[in-house]
C-alpha cells in the first residue's frame with residue numbers, strides 16, 4: 001500500500017466513525033407532577049416522622065441540618081445545595097421536590113413507597129424547605 005492509500009483509508013475510517021453517544025438525557029419532570037400541591041396538612045407528628053426518615057435515608061448526603069455536607073456526599077464528591085440558603089430551592093416547586101425525592105435524580109436514589117408513603121414524602125418537602133428558616 002502506498003502512503004497515499006494508507007492515508008485515505010485512515011481518513012475515511014476516521015470520518016465514518018459514529019459520533020460518540022451523548023449521555024442519556026435526564027427525563028424532565030412531567031408538568032402535572034411539577035404543579036402538584038401537598039394534599040396533607042403537616043402536623044407535629046407527621047413532621048417528626050419525616051424527620052426520622054430523613055435521618056435514615058437523606059442525612060447521609062444532605063446532612064442532618066440540610067447543609068449538603070453529609071459524609072456520603074463528601075466521600076462521593078457530590079455537588080450539593082445547602083438548604084440553609086433560602087435561595088437554594090426557590091426555583092423548584094413543591095411538586096418538583098416531591099417528584100425528585102420519589103424518583104431520585106442523578107446520584108440521588110429514589111425514595112421508594114416501601115420506605116416512605118406519599119404523606120411522608122410530602123412532609124419531607126416541608127422539612128427540606130424548613131431548613132432555610134433557621
Ligand code: HEC
Nearest residue numbers: 057058061078081097100101105106107108109111124128
Ligand atoms: C446519595 C446521596 C443522596 C441521598 C441519599 C439523597 N440525596 Fe437528595 N440529592 C442528591 C443529589 C446529588 C442531588 C442533586 C441531583 C441533581 O440535581 O442532579 C439531590 C437533590 C435533591 C433535591 C432537589 C433539590 C436539590 O438539592 O437539587 C431534594 C429535594 C432532595 N435531594 C431531597 C432528598 C431527600 C428528602 C432524601 C431522602 C429521602 C435524599 N434527597 C436522599 C443526593 C442525595
